[in-house]
Amino acid sequence: MRNPIIRPAEAADADAIWAIIDPVVRAGDTYALAPDIAREDALAYWHAPGNRVFLAEIGGEVLGTYVLRANARGHGDHVANCAYMTAxxxxxxxxxxxxxxxxxxxxxxxxxxxxxxxxxVATNTRAIALWQHFGFEIVGTLPGAFRHPEHGFVDAHVMYRWLDG
Incomplete structure (x- = not known):
């Protein structure tokens, strides 16, 4: 498989971003967003002020999107936060x-x-393993914080890593 090209999203990418967000959110198993969120609301969430939105594509086909932003304001704005979705x-x-x-x-x-x-979400074991591969550690667990459509109330983790250099 070829490596994807990752580039900043543009206004013309809204349909491609929605095509990724829609099935991920509708599944209801990884994001704490309403499964019936409207397209406009989902895109507004993804493109909220302060968010930098990126796309991963191969051969012009958009296969993933992520958001990079500050995790907090003021004295916490040195810590980044990201959200990722893959088709x-x-x-x-x-x-x-x-x-x-x-x-x-x-x-x-x-x-x-x-x-x-x-x-x-603790049941998202593929993501947890991937983030741990990239040096993230589980630094906290929120008991029963996510209402999973199949497993009921499951834990959610806070994961963290320092960025060296």
Whole structure:
């Protein structure tokens, strides 16, 4: 498989971003967003003020998207936060790895000193393993914080890592 090209999203990418967000959110198993969220609301969430939105594509086909932002304001704005979504058909093809690697590089370039994921659903074991591969540690667990459509109330993790150099 070829490595994806990762680039900043443009206004013309809204349909491609929605095509990724829609099935991920509708599944209801990884994001704490309403499964019936409207397209406009989902895109507004993804493109919220302060968010930098990126796309991963191969041969012009958008296979993933991620958001890079400050995790907090003021005295916490040195810690980055990201959210990643991969097209269901592209899972297992290294898209999330490429986006994570890219986001770590971009976070460093923007002066962030660490990165934190605030709400990683404990049943999302593929994501947890991937983030741990990239040096993230589970630093906290929120018991029963996520209402999973199949497993009921499950834990969510806070994951964190320093950005060296």
């Amino acid at each position: 269901r058909a592209a899972q297992g093809r290294g898209i999330a790895s490429a986006m994570c690697r890219d986001s770590l590089d971009r976070a460093r370039a923007h002066g962030f000193r660490a990165m934190q994921f605030n709400f990683v």
